Amino acid sequence: MRELKFHEQKLLKKVDFLRWNKKDANLKEIAVLRRYHVQDREDYAKYNRIVGQVQKLIAKLKTLKSSDTFRIAQTEALVNRLFDMGVITSRQGLAACEKVNVSAFCRRRLPVILQKLKMAETIKEAVMFIEQGHIRVGVETITDPAFHVTRVMEDHVTWVKSSSIRKKVQKYNGQYDDFEQIE
Known part of the structure; x- marks a missing residue:
């Protein structure tokens, strides 16, 4: 084997192939990109951001009392919006919204x-x-x-x-x- 050049040695210092862990690699992202043929990684990042915002909104809604009129109205608005977008399959409250993931958005491409x-x-x-x-x-x-x-x-x-x-x-x-x- 030939001696490695300086820039090659520098690159190898950043990645340890002997102790490489699959958890470190973003395998789920790669699987979604391949399965739905998403060509632009920025699209995946956008979907991921939207899912994060939905999860954050659900967490804030859950802190309110279940009988609160504001919570009921906002929950209904969120469920209707996600259902109309095609991301969830039924209008059954926050339980369906919690299962929203990046793949759900990719399925509507x-x-x-x-x-x-x-x-x-x-x-x-x-x-x-x-x-x-x-x-x-x-x-x-x-x-x-x-x-x-x-x-x-x-x-x-x-x-x-x-x-x-x-x-x-x-x-x-x-x-x-x-x-x-x-x-």
């Missing part, structure tokens, strides 16, 4: 929704479709894979009219119209 709607086979393929401009939500063409899809918007995810993939899907289903006007 546009590529994951595309895979769930069977518009793409994999999340990676869905990211590619989005970046190429094949997908629209409502009337707006979306090119950012980090786009958060709420429950209401989920029904409005479609192909762009001029998309070649849309044409192929329509041809396969026998619904393609040669004389359709392109916007």
